[in-house]
Amino acid sequence: MNSETKTCQNCKQNFVIEPEDFQFYEKIKVLQPTWCPECRMIRRMIIRNERVLYRRPCKGLGHNEEVISIYSADKPFNVYDQKLWWSDEWDSLQFGKTYDFSRPFFEQFKELWETVPLLALSNSNAINSDYCNVADQSKDSYMTSGSFKIENTHYSNRVYTVKDSMDLYVGFRNELCYECVHCSDCYRVVYGKQCIGCTDSYFLYDCRNCSNCFGCTNLRNKNHCIFNKQYTKEDYLKKISEFNLGSAKQIEKLSKEFNNVYFKSIHKYATILKSVNVIGDNVSDAKNCKVCFDITEGGEDCKYVHWGGLQTKDVYDGGPGVGIIDLSYEIVDTGLQGSNIAFTNVVYGSHNVRYALFCHNSSNIFGCIGLRNKNYCILNKQYSKEEYEELIPRVIKHMNHMPYIDERDRQYRYGEFFPPSISPFCYNESIAQDYFPLTREKALERGYKWRELDERHYKTTKKAVDLPDNIKEVTDEILKEIIECVHKGECNDGCTIAFKIMPAELQFYQRLNLPLPRFCFNCRHVRRLQERNPLKLWHRGCMCDYEVYPNTRRHKHHLDGRCPNEFETSYSSERKEIVYCEQCYNAEVV
Ligand SMILES: [Zn+2]
Ligand SMILES: [Zn+2]
Ligand SMILES: [Zn+2]
Ligand SMILES: [Zn+2]
Numbered sequence: 001m002n003s004e005t006k007t008c009q010n011c012k013q014n015f016v017i018e019p020e021d022f023q024f025y026e027k028i029k030v031l032q033p034t035w036c037p038e039c040r041m042i043r044r045m046i047i048r049n050e051r052v053l054y055r056r057p058c059k060g061l062g063h064n065e066e067v068i069s070i071y072s073a074d075k076p077f078n079v080y081d082q083k084l085w086w087s088d089e090w091d092s093l094q095f096g097k098t099y100d101f102s103r104p105f106f107e108q109f110k111e112l113w114e115t116v117p118l119l120a121l122s123n124s125n126a127i128n129s130d131y132c133n134v135a136d137q138s139k140d141s142y143m144t145s146g147s148f149k150i151e152n153t154h155y156s157n158r159v160y161t162v163k164d165s166m167d168l169y170v171g172f173r174n175e176l177c178y179e180c181v182h183c184s185d186c187y188r189v190v191y192g193k194q195c196i197g198c199t200d201s202y203f204l205y206d207c208r209n210c211s212n213c214f215g216c217t218n219l220r221n222k223n224h225c226i227f228n229k230q231y232t233k234e235d236y237l238k239k240i241s242e243f244n245l246g247s248a249k250q251i252e253k254l255s256k257e258f259n260n261v262y263f264k265s266i267h268k269y270a271t272i273l274k275s276v277n278v279i280g281d282n283v284s285d286a287k288n289c290k291v292c293f294d295i296t297e298g299g300e301d302c303k304y305v306h307w308g309g310l311q312t313k314d315v316y317d318g319g320p321g322v323g324i325i326d327l328s329y330e331i332v333d334t335g336l337q338g339s340n341i342a343f344t345n346v347v348y349g350s351h352n353v354r355y356a357l358f359c360h361n362s363s364n365i366f367g368c369i370g371l372r373n374k375n376y377c378i379l380n381k382q383y384s385k386e387e388y389e390e391l392i393p394r395v396i397k398h399m400n401h402m403p404y405i406d407e408r409d410r411q412y413r414y415g416e417f418f419p420p421s422i423s424p425f426c427y428n429e430s431i432a433q434d435y436f437p438l439t440r441e442k443a444l445e446r447g448y449k450w451r452e453l454d455e456r457h458y459k460t461t462k463k464a465v466d467l468p469d470n471i472k473e474v475t476d477e478i479l480k481e482i483i484e485c486v487h488k489g490e491c492n493d494g495c496t497i498a499f500k501i502m503p504a505e506l507q508f509y510q511r512l513n514l515p516l517p518r519f520c521f522n523c524r525h526v527r528r529l530q531e532r533n534p535l536k537l538w539h540r541g542c543m544c545d546y547e548v549y550p551n552t553r554r555h556k557h558h559l560d561g562r563c564p565n566e567f568e569t570s571y572s573s574e575r576k577e578i579v580y581c582e583q584c585y586n587a588e589v590v
Pocket of ligand 2: 520
């Protein structure tokens with residue numbers, strides 16, 4: 001079978017379906033996709049709101065209290081709080097509908113979506129952590145999402161087993177860390193990027209097992225280095241105390257200095273660890289995976305998967321949030337068990353599922369929402385095994401004969417994920433805005449919904465520029481202030497315009513001798529996202545030619561000058577970083 005070039009229904013760009021892809025689509029029995037891989041990834045992200053929280057009433061079953069929710073109060077959903085949703089007080093089959101062969105499937109599914117109770121937000125086993133979402137086992141934490149086992153951790157996203165930390169994006173097993181991106185097993189690291197096993201350090205990029213280092217890049221097993229220069233312990237400590245790190249002005253100055261060092265360091269074309277035959281970035285322990293990003297602890301025979309791992313096998317178009325699952329397609333948040341599921345969001349421990357949301361331990365279900373321990377259901381209606389098996393082929397045929405057509409004439413047959421138009425979220429409420437940011441105009445132009453910022457009624461009491469420069473000058477009085485973010489809502493980052501400092505937060509800044517932030521948490525989050533490479537790949541060549549970087553030794557290609565190696569990398573050619581192939585990188589970074 002040959003590869004085939006198609007035009008994406010959404011962005012109108014060409015994309016290629018490879019022979020191996022046809023095999024996969026055949027195995028999972030779906031039509032070939034009509035959207036390109038990137039548009040498919042965005043479409044999955046559009047049904048996911050991790051960080052934008054609202055207050056709305058929970059009106060189910062005589063309850064009438066306010067809940068914190070990912071659904072704003074103006075949306076037509078039936079939202080239950082955690083306790084009620086997980087209780088036996090209601091039955092999801094009670095909302096069942098008979099499949100109507102005179103209307104498109106997605107139209108019927110949308111109606112079901114608006115009637116079946118939805119979980120206000122996903123925050124299980126939380127202690128004193130009401131504002132965490134897509135979170136399990138949070139303690140004394142605030143505004144952290146996509147997290148597992150966190151304690152006293154605030155304003156962070158995609159963090160596992162983290163304690164006493166703030167402002168992290170993608171981190172595992174960290175403690176006392178601040179402003180770190182893609183760091184793991186770190187202790188007391190401030191302003192770190194792509195670091196493993198480092199302690200007591202500031203401004204690090206691509207360092208491993210380093211301690212007491214400042215402004216360093218590409219280091220392994222070093223102590224007491226400043227801007228990659230070795231110092232004695234005494235000189236190091238003296239220099240560090242002179243830096244006056246509690247001052248916001250000093251941090252800004254040092255951060256600029258570090259930025260220069262960053263662009264002079266070497267960047268490996270991709271971070272792929274302990275893996276075989278992998279194309280992507282930030283992948284570890286994987287085998288035969290293509291175009292995969294942010295995969296930890298395992299993945300095999302996967303393609304187009306983002307944010308997954310733990311024995312994900314034979315999965316196409318997965319994530320965010322896939323693990324211990326096999327033969328599945330177009331899936332978001334699968335929990336840690338399942339097989340043969342497709343077009344799902346938050347479907348755990350289930351098998352043979354097509355088009356489902358928030359279903360658990362269920363099998364042979366199609367077009368269902370909120371089921372637990374059920375079999376043979378279509379649109380939340382119970383059938384016998386025989387009836388189900390007779391109906392399913394007819395439903396699929398009907399979906400192909402009478403596709404759902406959205407306002408931009410995009411057609412959705414069997415094999416397409418949920419159309420953005422029926423998502424409960426606008427583009428800028430969803431994580432699509434995190435990974436593929438658009439302006440309001442561009443989003444509307446592409447047929448996505450957009451939510452205007454809620455009218456904020458904050459009366460700010462202090463401008464960011466008027467904050468004390470040094471943390472040492474800050475008193476508890478600051479807890480009363482409503483601080484105006486430097487961006488004043490004029491950016492495209494979901495700026496909240498104003499923000500407050502919480503007591504736990506102030507203690508953290510004081511303990512680590514860090515100046516107060518000048519930006520609101522949304523603006524800070526977006527700045528961290530900009531530190532990561534995009535979920536895209538470019539074909540490029542190794543830049544190693546003994547001129548872009550002063551190599552310290554002879555490389556294999558020494559006599560020929562420039563290294564001939566080529567690769568797929570998430571560094572586009574417009575970027576300023578010096579990008580090396582694996583061999584050249586390994587020759588220099590030892
Ligand atoms: Zn496209
Ligand atoms: Zn802001
Ligand atoms: Zn090279
Ligand atoms: Zn080289």
